[in-house]
Amino acid sequence: MHPLRNLMFLAGLLWLGGAVAAEEVLPSGAISRLQAGSDAEPAQAVLRLAYSPDGKFLASLHEDRQVRVWRTETGRVEYTLAPHRQALTALEFSPQGDRLLTAAAGPEESVSIWDAPTGKLLTKLAVSHQGATAARFIDGGKQVACLSPQGGGWFDSATGEQVRKSVAETGPIAISPDGKSVVRLLTNPMRLQVEEIFDQEAVSIMLSAGVQGPAVVDFSPYDGERLLIGKRGQPDCMLYRVYEYNGDVALDYAPLEGHEKQVQGSAFSADNLWVATASSDHTVRIWERLTMRPAAVISLDELEPTAAAFSPGGGRLAVGFQDGGILLWEVRRTLFPAPTEITEPTPEQMAGWWFDMASDEPAHAFKAVGAFCSHPAAAAKYFTGQLDFLKAGAAEADLQRWIRELDDNEFAVRQAADENLSDLRPGIDLVLRAALEKSTSAEPRNRLRQMLAAPMSQGDLDDAQRLQLMRCVLALETMSPAGRALLTRIAAVHPQPEAAAAAGAALERNVLNDLE
Template sequence: MLSGKRLPSKAVLTAFVRACGQSDPALWQEAWERVSVAEDRAHASRSTPTRRQRSVARPAHVIGEPLTGHTDVVRAVAFHPHGHLLATGSTDHTVRLWDPSTGHLIGEPLIGHTDAVYGVAFHPDGHLLATAGSDRTVRLWDPATGQPIGEPLTGHTDGVTGVAFHPYGHQLATTSSDRTVRLWDPATGQPIGEPLTDHTQPVRAVAFHPDGHLIAAASRDGTVRLWDPSTGKPIGEPLTGHTDAVYGVAFHPDGHQLVTGSFDGTVRLWDVATRDPFGAPITGHTSAVLGVAFHPDGHQLAIGSFDGTLRLRDATTGQPIGESFTGHTDAVTALAFHPDGHLIATTSVDKTVRLWKLASYEQGPQLLQQRLQTQVAQLRRLRHSQIKVYRERNALASQVQDLASKIATAEAHQMHASRVQISWAVIGGPITGHADGAYGVAFHPHGHLLASTSEDQTVRLWDPSTAEPIGEPLTGHNAGVIAVAFHPDGHLIATASYDRTVRLWDVATRDPFGAPITGHTSAVEGVAFHPDGRLLATAGEDKTVRLWDPTTRQPVGNSLTGHTESVRALAFHPDGRLLATASEDRTVRLWDLVTRQPVGDPLTGHTGVVYGVAFHPDGHLLATTGSDRTVRLWDAATRQPIGAPLTGHTQSVTALTFHPDGHLLATTGSDGTVRMWDPVTRQPVGAPLVGHNIDAYSIAFHPDGHLLATASEDRTVRLYGQLWNPKAV
């Protein structure tokens, strides 16, 4: 099986090629597909194709009938980040939502614009849809309900032609025929800074760099300009080379290239660092290029043209991939890739939307063998692959079944022979800077920042790769800061304090995000964001749990009451349906976030204060820690304890966290140690890690799982890293 961290041996792959090599190519292809299917059933989850595998995808074939409903030219298209919605904007003044899996319309059209809709874009977490109109406004919508959010964003003095969200979601960029680019705060609807005014003709399209540090805008003046969105300053000279208006612009997923499409019928690639052209212009369309987009893996480029066709190109060589795709009866105006890359959506002057499905090239066995051999290192990193056993009626069925068995056996032997034991160790010296005990620690979702909080009333940001501070401490609380959490999209930090407030901070600027959140009548002990970022939960010494809208900073519903002592910690279930809270009353409670009612009776078993609570990443387990020196595991569905408590800490266990892939549980406590546990066997993994000499209060894994951080009363933050020790079993 091509899964996990091991591959079938070269001998097994060679056997596969020999078995199939003499077959008819069509039968060979079918045989290989069956082996893939057979592999898929033996494992629980599907692996993501490697970059190289995806790059051999061939042009799409159209799926079903055109999507109809708009009554005029369809100008814009975007997929929801989760892929389950497609939004389109039209000259008929409406925005429509579609189910891309069925092609069916979802709900009624979104009506509000009084003129053509030229741009649509989803917020990175999917909770907002922004639309740009020729009526000079930008509108925000809730895609779940189809309802407008707030008043239209006004400021442009001519039609708004394009819209894009910052990758972190805290900024919105728009382009206009008034020759400007504007930045907005989507939370408040207010403009950010002055308009960007260097273009000499209408600006047609805009895109953010994947890390958010650049904006690219394309204009009818034939140029593309780059700006720094944090300062509003232009970066270098405009990109010139097109001989007519530029209508399309997009960044490569890794940010090193920019692609532009023009009315001159060409597509150009640019080196973002040098701003120089990358190779010769890409030609082939017989008319203006209106839309360009990179495949999510960056290996293909899709181009839509006024000539009514869609073409795919190799993003490295610029060479065509297959023939052009026809289906629209008029100009293709816009296009977008599905987030997983298997679909392309196109819009047209013909008033329709079309979906195209990418398919795989039929490869010969020799080519596939070569390709697999070059992928070994990459495929070893893949953790999951589904193996399905499935019988077809043809001459190769039994051979394929036997081959799948051989592959599985070979991999099992290989995994046994080279099993890796992972151990952890303190890395580097303590991270110092706080002037009093460090209470909270959290990693940014992208892993490039580490935040810590302290009794010294500050929040500090650190570079976890260097352990160096980033900027000045965040100040504003007037008492010790107990807890910290990052918004799921990384643009906000929430902090909780003894001063009875919660504060939000803009990660990019490190400025406070609005006024403090008030409502608790005593110290705020814990803070957590809902997985979709729409809610913020806080735990109070006042025995309550409160929910807030992080955008408006207003309470959402009434407080959750039921605990009889201080609430010390809380955690959202990964699917967002439940909230777990831990209290000094020795109980853990689960809450239904729809009804705001407790789910069943409290979880009892701890004989002292419950300090920590966390859900396993797949949601089936709940783990808790307490002053009784134990860690307890619970079945999240039945709320029953699983096995005996985990013991080993010699003092209170104050905090815990699951590894992102769920195979480890890490705990820390007043004994200053970190302990690792296997949540399946409930056994300790390795020896305790000693990094602090007194109480540790908080613990967090890096998003990719290779680092662990703790915060302690000794005023320091410590980092722990993996050590890989190959041992034959």
């Protein structure tokens, strides 16, 4: 190439934003980077991240009080909100995704609600002259729960009028998803207090001597049953379960151990399967909630993570950094590493993977999940053989013959067919329901209704079996369409409500992740 053309080519690269000929190197497992600002005016640290409910937009709050809204499909900034004068304390999309909420800890700003597609200001809520220390959408987005040092309460999100006044005062820093509970920071002694904001029933969490307060306080989304607290200046991080006991608010807890420095940001997946913590020790850890142990540790070398957010379906994890950038990871690829050395697994190998899926060390168990995911057809067949409730135990011809015999003229034949079919429940419930829909005769319809209505023994699972089953659901979630067919059967007929609910949630995540 002519030297002048070389210079023109390099100048063009610089004009496009300083790109270099070599492809950008991302940290291990990351799939893309979102970077705002420029060399002249670099973006400041990311403090908060929030996904829209459909996963198409990601909002980022930066240390300079800038809020940027990114289109996740293109990785470009869709718009930047008008700058705030005070530090922001909340950032959240409405459940419908049509509005974006910000809250500021200062006069004249308080809580602002913006049109999410355009960034146009819709309304402001005058919580108090000192602004809002915590705020979030509640009641399906119809109302906003806001708190300040002087109280606060619930406000109509459309009109801005106060609907209900809170009795909670002094230092509220987090609100539960239903808007009924608040976490407050109290002193003498230093403690956090979880209390009902309208009747002040409370339970305290004592902090160690010398601790300045929490660096992170985060409720689990939707249910609000779990509360993650990271201590300022320390690597200590605790996951509390908030529940009602004998009419009082109660807590139990589990430590999240492994970080070497302060946790600066955290995120729950919407289904509470995962918890992510971002630490100044240059790592992000993804914890399995079932075991409260790390499922993956993402090492970031010199990058310092400051915030995190899971996409609505849990398929992606966004992590914000001190340099103002944002990186995205595919969660399943990070958690479930795929082996490369096995072309077609043997029954013995799959038996070993199945055994490993019961491990209480998630990182070990998820290697087995990844191995199954790499062989979906063989895995689906193996899972069907392992999960007793999926076994029909009879040929299709026998099932159809017994269904026909439910309408036989002989009582003994009808009764024998009834008993044969009942013995195979719940694995054939889908077949029985289909037969009920097609049947026009009263006798077989009555028998089929009684069969399907009969309670099934739930068969208590031990801890290892429970882990195997839940991780089986995770593996099936990645296998389409064979995995989805099995998940549909588990959701419909599994005698364990927890397993049936997990399979149903996995099917819903499939839909959301297809959109992401």
